[in-house]
Amino acid sequence: MFSTVDIAIVVLYLAFMLGIGVYTLKYAKSVEDYLVAGRRLVLFTYIPAMAAVVLGGASTIGSGKLGYTFGISGVWFLIMLSLGVIANGLIVAPKIIPLKIKTMGEFLEKRYDRSTRIIGSVVVAIYDLMVAVTQTIAIGTVFSAMLGWDPAFSMIIGGLVVLLYTALGGMWSVTLTDIIQFWIMTIGVLILVPVFGFMTMQSQGLSLSQLPSSFFDWGAVGGDTILLWFMLYFFGLMLGQDIWGRVLTAKNKRVGAIGTVAAGLYGIVYAFAAVFGGMVAYLLFSGGLENPQYALPSFVAAVFPTGLAGLVLAGMLAAFMSTGDSCLLAATSLIVYDVIGSLKKFSERTMLMLLRIFNVLFGIFMIVAAVAISEVLVALDIAYLYLSAGLFIPTVVGLYWRRPSSIAAKLSILASILVATAVALYIGWPYGF
Template structure:
């Protein structure tokens, strides 16, 4: 990179850090720190939600899949967008009725405190692994840009993110996300896409120089497409990082339409990134590490100055998701475990202090995990596998029916999570079958235990309904 590109990236990081630190001034109580005072308008909400669902895996992962499979590389992010659209159309109205901070807090209102605890643990594992994904992503970018050791790049990039997230919570995340949404939109749609196509000679050149299978929507394989919808469509509908954004909306209308708009944005994002990956296949057919496709393509396609802007846009996508998943994981642990079970009478001031300490711990732990795993798509699969299989049915039944009791929800989560983790251990962490097994176990156990309730279950249900 030229000096001007390095300056642009450094300035961008400085601006983001400054905006994040400024946001800390508004985090004066628990609601401000965790859900930005439930006060975001449509544009702010759309930008924040789109920024959190489209991070390192969506950006670098889709470019990688486009490089390896062509246009069918869109399916991972299409599955994500579909989950968000369904969430907006059918669930936001139900969710907005609960004045809570977390998905686990809602499950306690519907079921029991034990369900809250076990669901918080599952959801915290999910958000932690998503944070690891983003740490790997930003480390990989810095590794390509600067040529430094990957572990060092993960430490530097991850450190910046959890610094401003720790200080300002959701307000810092919100303010930085607005900047990052604009930067990533301009960088990916209006700079990287046209310049990549220009470099290879346009769509006609792609058609000439790519294998015919690269224009087949099913080239990636039906089993993999099915896996993406099982993992990401179901997972996005019950993810704490997504729900926490829903809680920031000013009105249910903002929540509904902003969520649908973010899902549609994801569809467009998927197509653009897959095409960029296809351009990279023409220009760089022998890339050693396909995880770096986007960054390597940017390095050879873009002129000085523009390169810095585009690379900053990728950093924006990754950092926005990382900050969102960090605050989600911190909220689950501090709100649903520490405050609920150990310090129920804690003051707002001390609660924010505990939340910040929790955020620091999560940031450090996620950086260590990222250095150990170092593969974006593997970490992402693990995160969504546990979440989709264990929480989907308890949450959906909890929103739409009063006939499921607390014991059914609790054991459904325990049994399905155990089946999924055991299956991943036996068949490998990229296997689809354990997720399906987990969903089946979750559905069967929740139905059977609700059909044959104990006297205690009936009494608890009467109280809940009353």
């Protein structure tokens, strides 16, 4: 359990995030401002904003859990995800930034037709909502460990904060909060978790050699699991509107390409820090934690001094919120701008109003679904299953094929989703992942 000072730090952080939402309300005066922050981000703002989108609650809590359960092989989860981000910077970003589009759906219409835009947007919106759900689950996990609150109640509180500041300022709010959240994550998780991990082992006479030998086996998590992560996350990180939306905020092609690759490299380093924290937690608690999802929060609560514990927990919350807000905005933009906006023409003012209304509606869904699912990696697997299966082929063909077929694109999306669902059900969806 954490001290009053630690809790106060986290509460102040949440209040500050809400304050940014109110502040950025005045900047979100157009659809372009609301969806892509006016395309104004330069490298020193783009890199932290992109890294914060990628490294969310599943990356932090999930990697800590994997480190606690499997050891070093748990890094493959985030490595595959980060390699997908690097591939995005090399393959996707240089192609889509010059198009001056706002969404992935808009790209699909440019390369295929309006019906492909609508179908693809619905599929990607489902993915983004499920990723937002994972972040809300992770917020609940940390709040529950920190305050002893019921996990469901914790998800509601954390989810409401994300919902409010995202609905108010759109991409401007998401960008400013993500940049702040990146630095809190870097200090709290990337730096302090390894430092205090080594200090704890030294002070308590613990050693990595006391861990099970399997913890140092790079394949302990299972070759099939590593392959699954590659198929889901490497391809998935080239496709999501949460990632595309951030790419499209870049000032130019150079910023988008270099910044996205840099964010992916950062993610690989972050993987080792989070997994190491889980491994130290295994030593500290002798493998006796009832729920491995609490590995990192429990480690922080046990060894960090007052004040720093609050900072690290704020860093974890920052990781969850920085991805949750982007995914919530992405789902909203796809349904409102790409689906509803394709069916009827709206004025700029009406479109902004619809974007804010649907942000609230999808935010409520995000919270309800998080309470119902409650398992962070299961929710993330479901999300990337449908994104990777449904959109990879038509997106890559659209990027590099001069005359792609709209009929083939729609059939590819629908057939891939049906096959993915059938395979998932066959192996015990969602718990077969």
